[in-house]
Amino acid sequence: MNVSTGRIEDEGPSHRRATYGAARRAAEEAGRRSFLRLVSHELRTPLNSIIGFSEIIARELHGPIGDPRYREHAEMVRSSGLKLLKLVNDVIEVARLEAGVVDLDLRPEDPLAVLEDVAETLDGDARARGVRLQIEPATTPWVMADDRGLKTALVQLIQNAIAFSPEGGIVHLSLRTTRDSIAFDVADEGPGVPIQDLQRILRPFEQGADALTRQSEGAGLGLPIARLLAETMGGKLRLHSEPGRGLCASIHLPAAPRNE
Numbered sequence: 360m361n362v363s364t365g366r367i368e369d370e371g372p373s374h375r376r377a378t379y380g381a382a383r384r385a386a387e388e389a390g391r392r393s394f395l396r397l398v399s400h401e402l403r404t405p406l407n408s409i410i411g412f413s414e415i416i417a418r419e420l421h422g423p424i425g426d427p428r429y430r431e432h433a434e435m436v437r438s439s440g441l442k443l444l445k446l447v448n449d450v451i452e453v454a455r456l457e458a459g460v461v462d463l464d465l466r467p468e469d470p471l472a473v474l475e476d477v478a479e480t481l482d483g484d485a486r487a488r489g490v491r492l493q494i495e496p497a498t499t500p501w502v503m504a505d506d507r508g509l510k511t512a513l514v515q516l517i518q519n520a521i522a523f524s525p526e527g528g529i530v531h532l533s534l535r536t537t538r539d540s541i542a543f544d545v546a547d548e549g550p551g552v553p554i555q556d557l558q559r560i561l562r563p564f565e566q567g568a569d570a571l572t573r574q575s576e577g578a579g580l581g582l583p584i585a586r587l588l589a590e591t592m593g594g595k596l597r598l599h600s601e602p603g604r605g606l607c608a609s610i611h612l613p614a615a616p617r618n619e
Contacts, residue, residue: 402451406444413437449580452511453563456587463505463591467615470502470534470541477513478532481521489526492517495533501615502541504592509612512588512596515581516545516608523549523606540594541614546607552600561586561596585610 416424416433424430455461471494478492485492502509520530528548535542552560563583585608586596594612 402447403444406440406447410437410440410444413440446580449584452584453580453587456584456591461508461591463508465503465505465592467501468504468506468509470499470543471497473502473504473506473509474513474532474534474543477510477517481514481517484518485521485530488521488524489528490521490524491529492521493529493531495531497534499534499536499541499614500617503613503615508588508592509610512585512610513543513545515585516543516610519581519608520545520547520549520606523547525549536614537611539614540611543610543612544607545609547605549605551602551604552598552606553602554600557598557600561598582608 413433413436415421417430417437419430474494478494482492517530517532524530524547530548531544531546533544533546535544560579561582563580582596582598589596589610589612592612594610597609597611598606599609600606
């Protein structure tokens with residue numbers, strides 16, 4: 360519109376192309392969001408039913424079921440359902456991150472409080488495998504991050520470290536300040552990863568050992584999810600490892616601006 364004359368004028372083909380392109384991108388993003396919501400619902404709903412009803416049977420909440428083998432079978436169904444649900448959640452998370460349809464709210468967060476919260480959540484998993492989580496005390500500035508996104512990334516890294524730690528091992532959790540960023544370090548005492556494989560295991564469905572011989576479970580999505588979340592929050596994920604000396608995964612995120 361021409362302000363001086365009040366007349367609506369054609370703003371040219373370049374403007375029309377830009378407008379059309381923006382509308383198309385918005386429609387594509389809406390379509391991706393709708394598809395992922397549908398897939399999430401259609402996969403999670405029956406899995407939650409399987410997990411819930413198998414737990415009822417295993418615990419005999421409606422009365423005894425006779426042969427104890429049925430109870431064992433129901434527990435196996437529940438355990439398998441939980442593993443499948445985690446895989447579904449991870450696959451959907453990767454799809455959302457790669458499609459760029461994740462809504463993050465970046466705010467100043469206390470890095471030590473976040474690390475302690477995640478460690479407390481996973482302490483039971485670590486103890487069940489004979490592994491100890493150890494937080495190294497440190498004082499750092501606050502970090503700019505999405506609370507859920509950062510915790511999800513750290514959960515993935517710590518679960519990976521627990522899975523590859525030997526019984527009696529320690530997963531070291533620490534914080535560092537590097538220039539304008541805060542680094543969250545998760546280091547295990549496992550077998551480590553050859554340097555030529557470090558970039559490969561950051562891709563979805565890649566694993567650090569032969570799928571037929573490795574001892575840990577998983578589809579190879581933990582590190583890629585952590586990487587994608589770190590990048591979406593304006594940071595990065597770095598890996599350092601030497602065979603026989605464990606793996607250290609570090610999330611680097613921007614430090615929160617200082618209040619003048």
